[in-house]
Amino acid sequence: MLALAAPAAEDGWAAETLRYRVRAREKPKFHTILDAKHVFGPGGGVATVTTRTRAPVMGEVAAEIAVTLDAGGVHMEDRLECVWQNGLVAGRLMRVDFTKNPFPLPISTYPEVLLPFLMRAQPLDGRRRALYAWTSDRFVARVYYESRSTMDLDLPAGKLRGTEVWMYPDLNDWVKMGTALTKLAKPFLPRYSMWYEPAAPNRLLRFEGSYGPPGAPEIILELVA
Numbered sequence: 001m002l003a004l005a006a007p008a009a010e011d012g013w014a015a016e017t018l019r020y021r022v023r024a025r026e027k028p029k030f031h032t033i034l035d036a037k038h039v040f041g042p043g044g045g046v047a048t049v050t051t052r053t054r055a056p057v058m059g060e061v062a063a064e065i066a067v068t069l070d071a072g073g074v075h076m077e078d079r080l081e082c083v084w085q086n087g088l089v090a091g092r093l094m095r096v097d098f099t100k101n102p103f104p105l106p107i108s109t110y111p112e113v114l115l116p117f118l119m120r121a122q123p124l125d126g127r128r129r130a131l132y133a134w135t136s137d138r139f140v141a142r143v144y145y146e147s148r149s150t151m152d153l154d155l156p157a158g159k160l161r162g163t164e165v166w167m168y169p170d171l172n173d174w175v176k177m178g179t180a181l182t183k184l185a186k187p188f189l190p191r192y193s194m195w196y197e198p199a200a201p202n203r204l205l206r207f208e209g210s211y212g213p214p215g216a217p218e219i220i221l222e223l224v225a
Contacts, residue, residue, distance in 0.1 A: 001088065002053050002063050002121045003200040012054045018203060019225050020047040021156050022071050025208055025218035029190035032210075036217035045071020047221055049117055049204075056084035063088055065117055069211070080114050088121065090134070098134075106132045109140055113212050115167070116194050116221070119145065120202040124163045130170065135213045142170040150198050153205055156224040162195030162205040169214065190214065 008014045023044035024036035047069045056062040062084040069076040083091035083099065090098045090110050098105065109132040110118055122129065124147040132140050145167040153162045168191040192209030196202045207221040 001056060002051060002118075003202060004051060004053055005201045008054065013052050014054065015050065015052045016201075017048065017050045018223060020049065020204075020207075020221040021224050022047050022069060023220050025220055028218045030210055030214045030218060032215045032218070034215065034217045036211075036219050039072065039217045040074055040219070041072025043072065045069065045074075046224070051117070058084060058086075060084060061091060065114055067114065067117065078111065078113050080111055080118075082118075088118075105134070105140060108132055109134050116192075116204050116207045116209075119165065119167075119194065120196055120204055124165070124196065124198060124202070133213065139213070141213070143167055144170055151195075153195055155205060155222050157205075157222075160205055160223070161198060163198045165194045165196060167192040167194065167209070 004014045004016045006014045006016050021044060022040065024040060028035070047067060050066045052064040054062060060083065061081045063082040064080065065082070066079045067077070078093065080093045081091040082088040085107075089107060092098065093111050098109070108130075112133040112135050115131075115133060122145070126147050128144055128146040130142055130144050133143050134140050145165055148164040148166060150161060150163045153160050168189045192207070194204060194208075195206040196204055203223070204221070205223045207219075209218060210216040211219050
């Protein structure tokens with residue numbers, strides 16, 4: 001379950017709002033024609049993430065995440081409801097209802113643009129785990145993630161301690177490479193990097209990667225407040 005520092009209100013919901021500075025990734029790791037410097041402009045922008053949670057009840061909405069991004073004249077909004085089914089499961093993303101999807105999706109399938117904010121609920125124990133990143137009804141890709149080292153970060157919010165998490169694609173999702181070739185290819189795979197508080201509520205402190213699937217503009221998010 002997503003842990004928040006704020007206590008629950010009278011209606012049973014706990015809420016948290018975080019602000020992030022947004023800027024283009026200086027050295028893109030993915031080959032793409034969409035350069036974030038051109039999409040969002042040189043000045044960057046601001047992302048606001050509002051998370052709401054309540055005590056889980058089987059089959060009911062237990063968490064909501066709303067993200068707005070404003071940069072260079074671009075305004076983006078994503079809003080996700082998560083349903084409790086012995087764990088958080090993606091429920092409805094604005095106009096997309098995952099519970100009524102025309103294609104059967106693995107239970108650990110989540111919208112790609114919201115993964116950095118949802119993964120704060122995962123254990124940071126160094127083990128490699130997999131989940132499925134949803135881009136559209138017809139494109140779902142398996143990705144791996146694993147926690148790395150813990151370090152000090154200089155952020156707009158101040159100096160904070162963060163545990164780095166790598167997320168990278170599973171090439172076997174497209175071409176069967178086998179264990180040996182996959183292991184050899186891992187150091188060369190483009191990846192997303194995220195840093196979380198090493199203890200609850202495990203807020204996202206920094207993110208580097210595509211804002212969406214590989215090929216989307218690559219950005220850096222840094223916690224402001």
